[in-house]
Each structure stands twice: as structure tokens, then as C-alpha cells.
Amino acid sequence: MKAENNKIVFENVSKFYGEVLGVNRVNLALPPGVTSLVGPNGSGKTTLMNLMTGLIKPTQGRVSVLGLTPDHPEEFFRHVGYCTQFDSFPKGVTGYQFIYQSLKLHGISNNEAQRLTKEAIERVNMGEAASRRIAGYSKGMRQRIRLAQSIAHHPTVLVLDEPLNGLDPMARAESITLFQALGKDGLHVIISSHVLHEVDKISDQVVLMSYGYVVAEGEIHGVRSEVKEHPMQILVRCSRPNLVASRLFCQDHVVEAKLHVDGMGLLVRTQDADQFYLLLNRIVLEDDIAVETVAPADDDVNSIYQYLIGGSGGTV
Amino acid sequence: MAVYKRSYKVYDGPLTPTGSRFLVLSRYSAASLFESRYFTVFTVLCLVPALIGAATIYFVHSATTQLLLGMRLSSTDLINNVWFWGFLQSQVWLAFVMTVWAVPGMMTRDLANHALQLYLSRPLSRPEYLLGKVSAVVLLLSAITWIPGLLLFGLQAQLEGHGWGSEHLWLIGAIFIGCLLWVTVIALMAMALSVWVKWRIAASGLMFAVFFVLPGLGEAANAILHTQWGRLLSVPYVMTLIWTHLFRLPDRFIHGFNYAGVPLWSAWASVLSVCLICIMLLNQRLRAREVERG
Numbered sequence: 001m002k003a004e005n006n007k008i009v010f011e012n013v014s015k016f017y018g019e020v021l022g023v024n025r026v027n028l029a030l031p032p033g034v035t036s037l038v039g040p041n042g043s044g045k046t047t048l049m050n051l052m053t054g055l056i057k058p059t060q061g062r063v064s065v066l067g068l069t070p071d072h073p074e075e076f077f078r079h080v081g082y083c084t085q086f087d088s089f090p091k092g093v094t095g096y097q098f099i100y101q102s103l104k105l106h107g108i109s110n111n112e113a114q115r116l117t118k119e120a121i122e123r124v125n126m127g128e129a130a131s132r133r134i135a136g137y138s139k140g141m142r143q144r145i146r147l148a149q150s151i152a153h154h155p156t157v158l159v160l161d162e163p164l165n166g167l168d169p170m171a172r173a174e175s176i177t178l179f180q181a182l183g184k185d186g187l188h189v190i191i192s193s194h195v196l197h198e199v200d201k202i203s204d205q206v207v208l209m210s211y212g213y214v215v216a217e218g219e220i221h222g223v224r225s226e227v228k229e230h231p232m233q234i235l236v237r238c239s240r241p242n243l244v245a246s247r248l249f250c251q252d253h254v255v256e257a258k259l260h261v262d263g264m265g266l267l268v269r270t271q272d273a274d275q276f277y278l279l280l281n282r283i284v285l286e287d288d289i290a291v292e293t294v295a296p297a298d299d300d301v302n303s304i305y306q307y308l309i310g311g312s313g314g315t316v
Numbered sequence: 317m318a319v320y321k322r323s324y325k326v327y328d329g330p331l332t333p334t335g336s337r338f339l340v341l342s343r344y345s346a347a348s349l350f351e352s353r354y355f356t357v358f359t360v361l362c363l364v365p366a367l368i369g370a371a372t373i374y375f376v377h378s379a380t381t382q383l384l385l386g387m388r389l390s391s392t393d394l395i396n397n398v399w400f401w402g403f404l405q406s407q408v409w410l411a412f413v414m415t416v417w418a419v420p421g422m423m424t425r426d427l428a429n430h431a432l433q434l435y436l437s438r439p440l441s442r443p444e445y446l447l448g449k450v451s452a453v454v455l456l457l458s459a460i461t462w463i464p465g466l467l468l469f470g471l472q473a474q475l476e477g478h479g480w481g482s483e484h485l486w487l488i489g490a491i492f493i494g495c496l497l498w499v500t501v502i503a504l505m506a507m508a509l510s511v512w513v514k515w516r517i518a519a520s521g522l523m524f525a526v527f528f529v530l531p532g533l534g535e536a537a538n539a540i541l542h543t544q545w546g547r548l549l550s551v552p553y554v555m556t557l558i559w560t561h562l563f564r565l566p567d568r569f570i571h572g573f574n575y576a577g578v579p580l581w582s583a584w585a586s587v588l589s590v591c592l593i594c595i596m597l598l599n600q601r602l603r604a605r606e607v608e609r610g
Contacts, residue, residue: 054437055436055437055604056604073440077438077439078327084433086429086433087429088426088430089429090344090348090426091425092348101344102434104340105438105439106439107331107332107333108331112329116327153327154325156326
């Protein structure tokens with residue numbers, strides 16, 4: 001099996017809608033697992049999703065999903081499930097009918113479609129509401145039933161545009177667990193979300209987008225370490241933080257060491273995290289420091305987003 | 317994760333034939349129309365002229381009934397090409413009302429709610445999506461136009477006997493082609509206008525405007541430019557011109573209704589142009605994504 005056959009590959013892909021830029025010169029190879037697309041509105045996330053689901057064709061370049069292209073829709077769409085961001089449903093249908101109909105469009109026979117519909121409904125915990133009309137659902141229920149229709153035919157690539165929007169905390173937690181489980185099952189789960197701290201929790205890798213360009217991509221910690229112009233912040237809770245600070249500050253790569261007001265810790269900013277950790281180990285052993293916590297303070301999607309794209313954190 | 321540990325696998329069971337997949341869309345589109353009680357009642361009412369027609373054919377062939385009512389009618393004088401044309405005139409306009417009622421809602425909802433993405437992220441192409449919708453409309457309109465027309469033809473041929481059916485075989489073609497042409501034109505036009513404006517009420521209004529206001533503009537152009545070509549802007553006019561030839565209506569019929577003026581070929585060309593414009597419009601606007609400009 002070619003390596004490309006297990007990846008979603010964008011080769012120098014550009015998409016223009018007339019004069020409007022969708023995405024430009026995108027080169028990506030997304031492996032299995034949960035991948036998050038992060039960027040402000042209009043950055044090209046949905047265009048990228050539409051490209052990988054075959055809804056639009058690139059103006060330039062090539063997109064292949066597990067080695068398949070939309071030119072062979074039967075095979076392609078068997079592997080791809082798409083949950084759009086839009087609250088769109090055919091009029092008057094129940095949750096059950098909605099999923100059943102989509103499975104029939106996939107060409108699945110009546111009995112199999114019934115079985116898969118029930119299975120998908122169970123998976124999103126919508127058993128009791130499935131026979132009711134979608135028009136009467138809450139926003140969260142609509143989101144879940146959309147999720148169910150996108151996973152009902154057992155795709156290997158699941159593309160979810162803003163899947164956490166409108167979900168209550170319980171449903172959010174359930175959805176996140178489901179995404180993680182699907183990612184661990186070897187699926188490609190591609191998520192776009194504005195809720196960065198939740199993206200951070202579930203993503204194996206992240207693609208940061210801005211103005212139609214891919215700003216950074218890869219495993220979150222890897223991306224963070226590449227952002228050299230912003231020294232990494234590391235939180236240390238320990239005894240005698242002033243001693244640690246003085247020892248650390250002798251090093252060139254440490255640009256700042258800020259003591260906590262309670263005198264039980266410090267925040268260090270360093271340009272070389274690996275060197276810092278080695279040094280900290282030495283200090284702890286030599287000076288018999290009691291360490292409670294050592295944790296990166298800006299090694300997350302939120303911080304990467306702020307450093308590379310700008311804007312406020314939390315939600316974009 | 318090792319392959320053997322995976323519990324999840326792609327569906328690899330049997331699939332239905334790809335060629336008939338669009339019928340899923342037709343079935344659900346038609347079913348959603350009949351969820352409206354008013355629409356169901358209207359559809360039933362559309363079949364009333366066919367029942368009256370069947371009763372008329374039976375009446376002119378039943379000597380007993382005529383004797384009871386004290387009347388004497390000749391079936392060959394009454395039931396002919398003019399009678400069938402008259403019957404279909406009521407049906408095609410009922411079909412028009414049905415189209416204006418059903419199609420805009422069927423199309424605009426999908427576009428306004430971005431539901432097209434839902435359909436097109438399945439193994440369903442844009443032409444197949446359109447085919448699914450068109451076939452639902454065409455089937456529905458056929459049920460009130462050429463199908464009852466042909467059934468009445470069959471009834472007349474059966475009751476008349478004496479080779480009436482074989483003598484009037486051409487009438488089958490006239491009924492079928494005449495109605496199917498009308499059904500295709502109004503279905504495509506309603507879809508194209510709905511896709512264009514994406515608003516049900518506006519699309520319905522535009523349909524009426526195209527059929528009843530545009531002919532007025534055409535006549536105004538005729539008066540100003542001293543020509544007859546402005547009539548080609550009137551879909552009802554060009555369709556009637558085609559029907560009169562298909563149904564071999566007598567000359568007095570044509571002159572009496574002032575259907576002369578533009579040649580038959582131009583009427584066909586006009587209808588074909590309308591269909592092509594509608595298809596182009598559908599191709600341009602029926603997309604799974606929308607870009608806001610400016």
C-alpha cells in the first residue's frame with residue numbers, strides 16, 4: 001500500500017471563486033487521527049473541507065483522499081462522511097428518516113440502511129428523539145443528528161465543520177469522546193472549530209489557516225517548538241523559586257523568569273525548552289529543590305493561534 | 317493502531333444500482349409535497365376534468381343514456397382532435413398552477429438552507445440531483461396531462477371501434493409530445509427561476525410574470541417595431557402554435573385565434589432556447605457552495 005493511500009493529500013492546491021481567494025498553494029498530507037483546522041472566519045477552512053469532500057474542484061493542484069479522488073464518486077463517498085456547519089434539513093423529516101434517506105442515497109439496501117440508521121442513532125444517543133420531526137429538535141439535537149448521518153455509512157474520513165457549535169456541555173463531552181474514539185479507531189477525523197481549548201483537547205495534529213494560506217501544520221507541540229520568535233513559557237511550582245530563577249537566568253536561552261506572588265513558583269520564558277528541562281533537572285538535583293509542577297504554559301492551540309495569527313484566545 | 321485491533325470498518329455490503337439512485341430524491345420530494353393536505357386535494361381536483369371527459373365519451377357512445385335524456389349525439393362529430401385539444405388545454409393550465417405551487421418550495425428550501433451540500437456529499441452528482449427533482453415534477457405533471465389524455469384516447473378508441481384508433485394513431489403522438497413539451501418547459505423554468513431567486517414567493521411571482529407579463533412586453537415591441545417576432549417572448553403563444561400543428565387543428569381555428577404571424581420553426585426554436593437558458597441557469601446556480609462577494 002502506498003503511503004499516500006492512508007493520507008489526505010493536498011498538492012499545491014489553490015481554489016479561487018472568481019476573484020475571491022479560497023485557499024492558495026496548500027500542501028498537506030494529513031495522517032489518520034484527529035486533525036483540527038483552526039483559523040479566523042474566511043481563512044479557508046470550509047473551502048479546504050469542501051475540497052476534501054469533493055464538493056468543489058481545485059482551480060489548481062490535486063486533492064486525493066486515501067488515494068481516491070471524487071472522479072470515482074461511488075468509492076470516494078463510501079469513505080467520506082461530511083457534517084456541514086449549516087442547519088439544513090429536508091422539510092418535515094424525522095431524525096430517523098433523515099439518516100435513512102442519506103443512506104439510501106449511498107445506495108445501501110433497505111434492511112442494511114435500517115440497521116445502520118439505528119446504529120448511528122444509538123451512537124449519538126438520540127434513540128428517544130429519532131422518531132420525532134427534526135423541526136422540533138433543539139440546536140444540540142440537530143447537531144447530533146447531523147453527526148449521526150455523517151458517520152452512518154461507516155466512513156474512514158470524517159469531515160466535521162464546526163461540530164461542537166450549539167452543543168450543551170454534556171453533549172460536547174460526549175461528542176469529543178466520540179471523535180477521540182473514532183480517531184483511535186484509525187479514522188481521519190477532520191474538525192474545524194472556533195472553540196480552541198476543546199480543539200486542543202482532542203487534536204492529534206492541527207492545521208492553522210489565515211487568509212487562505214496554511215500558516216502551520218503538524219502535531220501541536222511540534223508546531224509550538226517551531227515558533228521561535230515567541231519564547232516558550234513554562235510554569236514551575238517548586239520550593240525556593242528565587243534560587244531557581246537566579247540559576248536559570250544565567251543561561252542565554254532564558255529570557256524571562258517571573259516569580260509568583262505566593263513565592264511558590266515561577267514562570268520562565270525560554271527560547272530552548274529542551275535545554276531548559278535539562279538545566280532544571282540539574283538544579284533540582286544539585287540544590288535539593290522540591291518540585292510540585294512543571295508544565296508548559298503556552299504549548300496549546302490557543303497560544304499558537306495567538307502567536308501565528310493574532311487575535312484573542314479562547315474562542316476565535 | 318494495528319489493523320487486527322480495529323473494530324471499525326467501512327461499509328462493504330451490497331449497493332443498489334447507481335443509475336436509479338436519483339429516484340430516492342424523487343420519492344422523498346414527491347412525498348414531501350403530499351404532506352400538504354391542500355396540495356393533495358388540488359391534485360385530486362386536477363383529475364376531475366379527466367373524469368368528466370371519460371363520462372362524456374361514455375355518454376356519446378351510450379344509446380341507452382342518450383335515450384333516457386332525450387338527446388341524440390354523434391360520437392365522431394364530438395370526440396375528435398379538437399375535443400382532445402380542448403381537454404388538454406384545461407389540463408396544461410392546471411399543470412402550470414401545480415408547478416408554480418410545488419416547484420419553488422421544492423428547490424428554494426434546499427438552496428436557502430445549504431442542503432445541497434448534504435446531497436452532493438453523497439455519490440450523487442448535480443445532474444443526478446436535478447434529475448431527481450425534475451423526475452418528481454414531471455411524473456406528477458404527467459399524471460394530470462398526457463396520461464389521462466392517453467387513457468381517454470384508449471377509451472374512445474375502444475368504444476368507437478371501426479378502426480377509429482388506428483385512423484387517429486397520430487393523436488397519441490400529439491397528446492404525448494404536446495404535453496411532455498409543456499411539462500418540460502414549465503418544470504425547467506420553475507426550477508431555474510427558483511434556483512435563481514432562492515425565495516419561494518418571488519419564484520412563484522416570476523413564473524406568473526414570465527407567462528403573463530412578458531407576452532405583454534412582446535406585444536408592445538410588436539406595436540413599436542411593426543413586427544410579429546415579439547410574440548416569441550410569449551411561452552403560451554409559442555406553445556399554442558406548436559399544439560395547433562401537432563393536433564392538426566383546422567385553419568379556421570388558427571386564424572380565429574390569430575395564431576398566425578410567426579413560422580412554426582421559430583416557435584420550436586423559441587421553446588428550445590428557453591429550455592437551454594434554464595439549463596444554463598441551473599448549471600450556474602446549482603452549486604454546493606456559495607461565495608459572498610464584496
